[in-house]
């Protein structure tokens with residue numbers, strides 16, 4: 646997973662929540678007041694989702710697949726069903742892909758995770774998120790053994806479907822198309838430069854599955 650650097654909550658979003666509170670006399674909530682069933686609600690949701698997608702460099706908060714407005718949804722890391730007090734908290738909102746295949750069979754990310762949560766699960770905003778998972782050249786994701794978070798990392802992989810057929814295949818292809826599989830003999834400095842490239846946004850975009858490529862490049866050092 647790629648750590649997400651969250652910016653401030655958008656001013657228009659905070660103003661809208663405050664206006665709701667002033668008008669209806671209670672805190673605004675996602676399902677009731679941020680509905681996609683009316684045009685204004687739909688516009689607000691799309692506007693926020695756009696902001697989240699851009700913030701994340703156009704990749705899914707969990708699997709790093711490329712996302713757009715049409716292929717994503719707003720994901721609550723702490724499920725809104727169990728944590729209604731933070732269902733419109735910007736820090737609990739991310740953009741997730743819509744998965745692949747059938748949710749029950751080969752689904753992944755937000756729609757697969759649904760209302761699952763554990764108190765020690767690690768949000769994508771924490772630096773630790775880049776240390777508890779490791780990707781191998783065959784496209785699989787593993788928890789890093791020996792770390793205090795190894796158990797929860799494994800559980801997150803299962804609950805979010807991160808080793809789904811589609812994700813393993815996509816990651817393997819991304820790794821195969823990177824410098825990891827080049828015939829050329831790169832110096833350690835070259836490899837470090839590639840790592841730097843994949844670990845950072847390029848013109849506001851991350852390369853899909855960038856951290857899987859980074860892990861495999863590190864193995865080349």
Ligand SMILES: [Zn+2]
Nearest residue numbers: 705708742754
């Ligand atoms: Zn995803």
